Amino acid sequence: MITKTIQFIEPDRQQAQQVIQVLEQAGYQVDYLTSGKAGLQSRQAAITLVSSSLPDMSLTEWVRYSQTVADTQQRRIAIAIVDQHEGLLAAEAMKAGATDYLLKPFEPSQLLSLLARVEALQKPMSDIVAESWRSKQILQLAHRAACTHASVLITGESGTGKEVLARYVHQQSPRSKMPFVAVNCAAIPESMLEAVLFGHVKGAFTGATGSQSGKFEEANGGTILLDEIAEMSPALQAKLLRVLQEREVERVGSHKTIKLDIRVIAATNKDLRVAVQEGVFREDLYYRLDVLPLHWPPLRERPEDILPLADYFIAKYQQGSACQLSADAQQMMMQYHWPGNIRELENIIQRALVMRHGDFVTSQDLMLPVDSSKIQAIKPEYMPAAVGSAGTE
Incomplete structure (x- = not known):
């Protein structure tokens, strides 16, 4: 409750x-x-x-x-x-x-x-669901990375939980009591991103009626996550490189430098090495960010996490009486390919909780797409003991 x-x-x-x-x-x-x-x-x-x-x-x-x-x-x-x-x-x-x-x-x-x-966002990071060997291995690496002040580059498909992993690194670090600021570089118009990141002074551009601190200043002493870093323009990449090298920032329209003590985590669903080869991402910036790389595998490559994640989201979103997955729902979820990864799983659980009748979420409630190209065979050892014993409606 x-x-x-x-x-x-x-x-x-x-x-x-x-x-x-x-x-x-x-x-x-x-x-x-x-x-x-x-x-x-x-x-x-x-x-x-x-x-x-x-x-x-x-x-x-x-x-x-x-x-x-x-x-x-x-x-x-x-x-x-x-x-x-x-x-x-x-x-x-x-x-x-x-x-x-x-x-x-x-x-x-x-x-x-x-x-x-x-x-x-307020939940402690112990709520990360990691039952598979691969997920536990990544969390061990993330914990080691957290003990340093070096930059971290998190890669993985969309929806795999890259921001959650970034928050885990922050919470496990000596900076955990300081701010964690996440910026989605792809969600902010290119013309505004520089001012959002670095701040601006009054009159720096049309509409700048007052001075405003940037996300780097807000995160000072703590951690900043630059999500979808591959979408950043080459011109802004050059300015970001200077910030990382000098550990100082200038607001747009000002020549006054502000010293930074900050941990930088970058995340992307692109292969930055390919982006470097294609000339769309700076090689020197890539090496500045890729000090401690962490790769979050897609959900289909860590099937042991599927049902524990489903249980986690059921507990998070259910209202009223408690419910659980039926055996047929578990079987269907374990066979599904999850192209949208954890984000898709979360959305499907939310929908299923609305559709369900009774104490069980059934395969019909999940309303998963019927597409043989998205169905995969799951090895028997990945299937939990609950399958076959859980009730169905």
């Missing part, structure tokens, strides 16, 4: 009541407030839902201040709630430090699904 407290800041009490009802029915305690300043002063919750229509400050100001006053060991998670026409405001809130956003109007399921995702 969920017992977490959610802070909810919304000046419109009528709109707030509907959201509060959804949260309380899901088992949350709600710390409801109507002003931004009151929300900053209250420390009852690690997660805040904050409206874009604050009466005493802008949404972006609130998010920025919330990250400043938060405990350094537990940064406050802010979820911005904005109207449909406020997409730009949502992007600005994310840049200021918001974890995610919701567009009004939204369904209760959207809210609860988002809360489940952000709560996963």
Whole structure:
């Protein structure tokens, strides 16, 4: 049963009541407030839902201040709630430090699904599911890497859990009490990425109405994850190389250097060696990043992890009475190829929990694609003892 407290800041009490009802029915305690300043002063919750229509400050100001006053060991998670026409405001809130956003109007399921995702960010890294020999071997290497300050390059297909592995390295390192900042280089427009990474001063470009620290500054003392590093432009690769060499950064529009004490982890689903040969990725930057390489194998190459991961996601997302996988569901999951890896498995479990009737998730509930090209033979030793003894509907 969920017992977490959610802070909810919304000046419109009528709109707030509907959201509060959804949260309380899901088992949350709600710390409801109507002003931004009151929300900053209250420390009852690690997660805040904050409206874009604050009466005493802008949404972006609130998010920025919330990250400043938060405990350094537990940064406050802010979820911005904005109207449909406020997409730009949502992007600005994310840049200021918001974890995610919701567009009004939204369904209760959207809210609860988002809360489940952000709560996963707070879970201790012991929650990593690693039953296969290959996964345990990678975690051993990651633990050794964590004891150093060297750069780490994590490779693997999309959905394999590269960010989870990066967080594990951070949590096992001497920097664990300092910030962990993840940046998806592919999700930020090329024209904005430099300012997001390195910050900017007032007037540096059109729309820069004030100075803003970059992600490297925010991660100072801790760890920065540069996800999808292969998507970075050659010009920005050169600037990143200088930051790694000099251990200092200059905000866009400024010549003042800011010293950095930071651990850099890069992640990609591309083969950077091939990218170097093709001339789209700098060789000198590659060697700066590839000091301690870690490769997260696809899920199909570590089948022993499939059912433990499914059980983990069932426990994470189930509501109401406990349930488990039926024997036919286990068999189907073990035979499926999982082209989307752990991300696909998580999504399928979430859907199956909605579709199920009774105490078991069946093969029909999984709704896996029927495609013989995605079915693989699983060796008998990989099948758990539960198969054949678990009930079916």
